[in-house]
Amino acid sequence: MNDDVIEITALKADSFGRIALMRGSRGVFVRRDLSASPWWLRFPAWRLARREARAIAQLNGLADTPQLLAWDGVRLDRSYMEGAAMYQKPPRGDVAYFHAARRLLLQVHQRGVAHNDLAKEANWLVLSDGRPALIDFQLAVLGRPRSRWMRLLAREDLRHLLKHKRTYCPEALTPVERRLLKRHSWLRDLWFRTGKPVYRFVTRKLLKWEDNEGQGPKP
Template sequence: MTQDAAVEIKALKADSFGRISLMRGADGSVFVRRDLRHVPLWLRLPAWWLARREARGLEQVRGMADVPQLLAWDGRRLDRSYMEGAAMYQRPPRGDLPYFRAARRKLQELHRRGVAHNDLAKEANWLVLEDGRPGIIDFQLAVVGNPRSRWMRLLAREDLRHLLKHKRMYCREHLTPVERRVLKRHSWVRDLWFRTGKPVYRFVTRRILKWEDNEGQGPKP
C-alpha cells in the first residue's frame, strides 16, 4: 500500500529516531507514519533497526484487534493504522476491572502469536480506546519468536508483570493473590537491565540525545 500523496495532519512525536505524524491519505484514510528521512546520519542505522523491528512485530500480529495494523514499510517510512483513543496516563482506568481483564486477554493473544512487546512499563504504550477497551501500540522493541521457548515465556512474564504494575496503580483493590506474587517475583532479565542496560539508556537519552523518557509519557518539550 502506497501513501505517496499523503499529507500530514499533525505531528504526534519527534525525536532523534524519527518523526511520528498523523497522516491523511489520498483516499481520505487516516494513518500514522514513522518517517526516518530526517534522522541524523549517525543515528540512521539504529533508527532503521528499531523501525524494522516494529514492522516485523506488526506483521506478526496482522489481523489482531486493538493493535496497529502494518500498512507499509519501505526502509524509510513505516505506515500503520490509527486507533482513536488516549494514552493510559491521559485517561487513567481507575477502578476499571473490565479494562484490566481485557488487557490481560489481549496480552495473552499477543504472546500466543509469538510476540513479546517488551516495552509495556510505559503508560504511553497502553491506550484507552473510545469505548474503554485497551489497545497496545509502539512495537519498536518487540521480540518475535517461538511462544513455547523459555526465552519468550520469560519475556511474556515480564510483559504481564508490567501490566500488573499498572493495575496496582489504578485498580489495586482488584489484585488477586497470584498477581501480587507475580509482582514480587523479579526475573534475572529485569535485574540485569537495572544493573547494566538502564544506566546506559539514561546516559544515551539524557546526555547525548538530550531528552528524557518522562515515565513513559515521551520526551519533555
C-alpha cells in the first residue's frame, strides 16, 4: 500500500480503528486504520474491516457506494464521496431522495449484499447534489440474493430506510410502506430481546462510547 499520502482530517475514531480523509497520488480517499485499535480489540476490528472490504468489493462499479482501493489487513482504503450524513443534512420533505435511496438499496441487494446497519443515520449520506449514498459496510452480509436469509435481511434494510422516511418525509409513505413498517420480523424481535442489550453493554460499559441514537460514536 502506497505510504506517500497525507492526512487531511480525522473523520471518526473509536475502539475499532481510526477513519481519516487522506490525499495521495490517486486523489482524496478515506482510510480506516486498525493500528489505532487496542491490542485486545485488534482481531474483531480486523474481522469487521475484512467484512467491509469484501462487501464493497462485491459492489464494485455501483454508483453511490464506496469503491475498494486497497486492503492489506491493517489499513482499508476506499473512495471518498462528498456529502454529509443524514443527521447533518436531513432530507426533510425530499421525496426524490427516498425514491433514489430505495432504488440504490435494491441495487445493493441485487449484488448479493445486505447492509445490516441502516438504522444509523450516519451510514446514509446526502451527497453534494442531493443524491443518497451508503457507507460503513462493517456488518454487511453476503449471499445469494434470492435466498430466504438474504431476503429477510433485505427486508430489514428496507424497514430501516422507511423509518427514516417516516421521520423526514412521513406524508410520502405509501399504504404498503406503512404496513411494512408495522410488520416486525423474528430477527428484529430477537435482536431487541438479546443482541441489543449485549451491544449496549459492550459499547457503553466496556468501550465507553455512546452511539448517539444512530449518529455514530463520539470521537
